[in-house]
Amino acid sequence: MxxxxxxxxxxxxxxxxxxxxxxxxxxxxxxxxxxxxxxxxxxxxxxxxxxxxxxxxxxxxxxxxxxxxxxxxxxxxxxxxxxxxxxxxxxxxxxxxxxxxxxxxxxxxxxDLVVDRSSFDRIQHAGGYISVNTSGNTQDANAIPISKHAADEAMDAATCIGCGACVATCKNASAMLFVAAKVSQYALLPQGRVEATDRVLNMVKQMDLEGFGNCTNTGACEIECPKGISLENIARMNREFLKASV
Amino acid sequence: MAINTKSSIGRKVLMSLSALFLLFFLFQHFLINVTSVFSPDLFNELSHFMGTNPLVQFALQPVLIFGVVFHFVMGFVLEIQNKKARGVNYASYNGGANASWASRNMLISGAVILAFLGLHFYDFWIPEIAHKYIHFAPEDPNRYFGELQHKFTDIIRVVLYSLSFVLLALHLNHGFQSAFQSVGFNDKKYTPALKKIGKWYSILIPLGFVFIAIFHYINQL
Known part of the structure; x- marks a missing residue:
């Protein structure tokens, strides 16, 4: 060629x-x-x-x-x-x-074509984790009952690789799909519920501070996402944010 | 604790709540207007009620005006923020590859609807306010049908109304389901049905308004 x-x-x-x-x-x-x-x-x-x-x-x-x-x-x-x-x-x-x-x-x-995507890292640092005891006395994760449906949805959200295609393709340069995936992967699991309120508030706050645009639900992010992260995650993040705010 | 209205999610929730209110208003506006096609008396009766009821005039009308102004102002504010978020524009951007024209151009369809509202206020709302609150003219409960008909004697106005409703249809086509998504409603079982309702709403309501305008124009030829 x-x-x-x-x-x-x-x-x-x-x-x-x-x-x-x-x-x-x-x-x-x-x-x-x-x-x-x-x-x-x-x-x-x-x-x-x-x-x-x-x-x-x-x-x-x-x-x-x-x-x-x-x-x-x-x-x-x-x-x-x-x-x-x-x-x-x-x-x-x-x-x-x-x-x-x-x-x-x-x-x-x-x-050239290399961009700094460390804004995603800072959003993760703001709340994209769970606080667990790593002293050797950590509870076996399998001891906590989790429904197959919740586990599957959490896993789907966790497949986000943070590539930034959602931001790049969105006409508003919004990072909602990325943040929604990171919020969802924990929100769906009992281990993540403990810090759910602070997580969504802090991650959204950091997302806004980084200067990403607002989501207008065009759905372009979902189509371009190499991992097929669904818009349902954005709706879940919106619900989490509203729950955390009231 | 209250919703942070300065956050991106807080703002989109406010946008969607105002949109849901306007969707409801548009539906009841259509239901009243469509009566003018088959019963001028019923249209007069309903218009008289809406025009004189204190709850409608002094509670719902200010809420509606606030809702319209808020929706437009916030829409423009968010658009400016979104443009800034891109920074440098792409030399080549194939937006149509993954999103509909309607979803990418809500500002354009919104601006046309805003211009239409200007004409609509000039036609109906401003004369109505002047009639009632400036001239304090005596209320004639049978005047509404004649006033409506009179506006649709002009073909240019009918064409302008019809074109505006095409843009309204596109705006609603994206806005209906988008409003539900923004308040967190997206469900595998119910969202497909909601999207269908949204599609029908966005087609039938604007088409109905166009039909009403053309019906009265033809009736007066």
Missing amino acids: KLTLKIWRQKNNQASGKFETYPLDGVSPDMSFLEMLDVLNNELIEKGIDPVAFDHDCREGICGMCSLFINGEAHGPDRGVTTCQLHMRKFKDGDTITIEPFRAKAFPVIK
């Missing part, structure tokens, strides 16, 4: 970036999108050009590190996948592909 890549280049957080155009030949349809970028970077290094910086780690759709806004969509045109799981067979020979970083005030660009 022969492609034309329009890639956002930005030296650092303070620099003003711009798009650079790179032609790329010899791309296999079986390559992953990140492997295609590896090929490009090899060419750029050979030419003495600074390679394109982009986030990646496991390349198995597990870690949530890879980001990228490809042709106007978070993680590209495929559904239920991260960028590392996107394959070049989704594109046609001769295509021009526009690649941008995830855009949100709360996700500042570090370099």
